[in-house]
Amino acid sequence: MPHPDATVDADVAMTDAALPLPESMRAWRVTTLGEPAEALSLDVVPVPVPGPGEVLVRVRAVAANFPDVLLCRGQYQVKPELPFSPGIELVGVVAALGPGASGIAVGERVVGSKIGVLAEYAVLPASDVWAAPGSLTDAQAAGLTVAYQTAWFGLHRRAALQPGEWLLVHAAAGGVGLAAVQLGIAAGARVIGVVGSDAKAAVAREAGADVVLVRGVDDLVAGVKAATSGHGADVVFDPVGGAAFEASTKCIAFEGRIVVVGFAGGAIQALPAGHVLVKNYSVLGLHWGLYPGARPDLIDVARTELTRLADEGAVRPVVDHAVPFERAPEALEALASGSTVGRVVIEVAS
Known part of the structure; x- marks a missing residue:
């Protein structure tokens, strides 16, 4: 309605x-x-x-x-x-x-x-x-437009998120993080949100995150492994970078995908190519701003989906x-x- x-x-x-x-x-x-x-x-x-x-x-x-x-x-x-x-x-x-x-x-x-x-x-x-x-x-x-299309392209175009997979979202109470939480839930994923305070944890839970970890309080790696019974996160949505990315590499699942969205934490991490090989996971970059020029057809698909989800109340x-x-x-x-x-x-x- x-x-x-x-x-x-x-x-x-x-x-x-x-x-x-x-x-x-x-x-x-x-x-x-x-x-x-x-x-x-x-x-x-x-x-x-x-x-x-x-x-x-x-x-x-x-x-x-x-x-x-x-x-x-x-x-x-x-x-x-x-x-x-x-x-x-x-x-x-x-x-x-x-x-x-x-x-x-x-x-x-x-x-x-x-x-x-x-x-x-x-x-x-x-x-x-x-x-x-x-x-x-x-x-x-x-x-x-920006946050939700960024999240949509990151989860669906880049990471090919599947129903039932575990999705780890950093900065899960921020604009793009909340978009990723809502879209992950709409896609049938199980969502773990990482936030910076108890107040933000309440927001992520209200958005539907199954598990919420508070940065600096909870052990992120142990928390993800406990929530997933040792499986790890199938997809990581990371707009923070730096230490958040490093922690993600320690709790990523076999054939998991880490989507690098930005570096809001202020540090740009180096890619650990050897670790990527040994643990068999993928690191995917996402620059949403390239899509309107390079693949406008996909922009149209995202717009249609976001309108449908908004009108159904799945994203807000x-x-x-x-x-x-x-x-x-x-x-x-x-x-x-x-x-x-x-x-x-x-x-x-x-």
Whole structure:
């Protein structure tokens, strides 16, 4: 059943579409590299014009992602020229179409991903937006694209997760970690979540994790072996890296698969090739951002599946808290602190 707020969102979307386009807008821009609070400036800039194959979106909400923090610091793999707007994931309403844009209509409520959406309006390729599930509110839908597609590709495309397998998820109370927990359960896997505190453990359990281990309190390797009766984890979903990866290699099952998603822990591990050979497991890299260009057909499959799962209630983005647009740096600072669970959302327009 659709969320009761979703009907309201649809009505507002049609109102948004009828609004005349302004000449200028507010946008958060990185003007100097550093922590978000010092790097970001709220500026007034012209409303962008969609080019061929592009759409202009009136932004309703932006989900904060760790890459936004890295963009502010100049540590992300993509380094836009200063000044630039961070923000890589949004929900909004299509306000205008560029020449040749197809598959989407003015007034449609959409989600999408592209660097530069932390503004009141954003231009994206029409291929990079898709209809927002009617079952999700703006705050929930804002966080559906990046984390959930990352988790979907990691579990299904890269690791080929099977029903009944043991799935170990690091940072299981974070945005992408919770997505992996929910998608793992939806796929019929048995999930072990690793979190950083008792409070986060409660969130992972509520999301459905069968076993939850607290980092620094529980022995991760022993805990996984005990939970799996010595079998080990068939699939490891690791957005943390460093020590988390090393521990995973000690409790990976025969023919297990470790999916390297990121290095939120701050350390990039070396690959122990000899250990990989001796224990007969695989290490798989996942850079979700390559798929829209390299395999857009798979993006379409993931979108269809995520919409179905959202409408069935099998996945539901968890929102830690929301802040108004004027306080966007606070959202990124909270994310950088590691104290949040699920997603932090920046509300741009009501």
